[in-house]
Amino acid sequence: MQPSDTAYLRFKTRLTSTELERLYTPTDDELAFCANVTRLPTTQLGFVVLLKTFQRLGYFVLSNEVPEAIIEHIAMVIKRSSDRKGLRRYDQSKVRYKHLASVRRFLDVKTFSAQGKTLLRATFSEAALTKEDVADIADCLLIGI
Numbered sequence: 270m271q272p273s274d275t276a277y278l279r280f281k282t283r284l285t286s287t288e289l290e291r292l293y294t295p296t297d298d299e300l301a302f303c304a305n306v307t308r309l310p311t312t313q314l315g316f317v318v319l320l321k322t323f324q325r326l327g328y329f330v331l332s333n334e335v336p337e338a339i340i341e342h343i344a345m346v347i348k349r350s351s352d353r354k355g356l357r358r359y360d361q362s363k364v365r366y367k368h369l370a371s372v373r374r375f376l377d378v379k380t381f382s383a384q385g386k387t388l389l390r391a392t393f394s395e396a397a398l399t400k401e402d403v404a405d406i407a408d409c410l411l412i413g414i
Contacts, residue, residue, distance in 0.1 A: 278326045280336050289342040293321045299375075300347070306371050311355030312364060317343050318356070319365070320372050329369055332356035 281288070295303065295317055307316050315332060318340060323329055332340065332353070344351040359365055373380065381389070 277328065280322075280326075280334075280339070282336070284336065284338050289338060292325055293339050293342050294346055295321060295343070302375055303347075306368065307364070310349050311352050312359055312362075313347060314340075314344055314349045314352065315356050315359035315365060316368050316371075317347055319368055320375070323372055324376065329372075331360045333360070 284292075299317075299320060303313060303317050303320065307313050318332060318335055319329065321343060322335055322339070333356075337351075340351045340353075340356070372378075
């Protein structure tokens with residue numbers, strides 16, 4: 270299976286300034302939320318990167334997976350340095366784990382319940398009876414077949 274076969278969104282390799290502005294600039298409400306959650310400069314940067322990349326992709330990624338242009342853009346907007354070493358420490362911290370829950374609450378995103386996981390397994394099993402390609406099975410889930 271190739272990365273292009275996945276149903277997950279991925280970062281573009283080249284982003285225009287318009288795309289950076291539109292997709293990765295935090296709103297005033299998001300900035301206020303972030304300021305209430307954390308005050309340390311590197312932690313704030315990590316938190317805003319977490320929030321904006323989750324909004325775009327629909328799943329959480331580590332900072333080393335985020336293109337430099339996105340980190341630099343967010344750092345510039347929130348007036349912080351784009352400290353990659355600090356972001357790596359943030360990625361390994363317990364506070365980041367807590368921030369995942371904060372982002373989910375802010376965006377009103379729920380994790381899969383046991384019931385949801387059971388339904389997903391049953392759907393995959395059913396799709397596997399008529400589809401042989403993993404990408405086809407994932408497509409069935411996305412379009413609800």
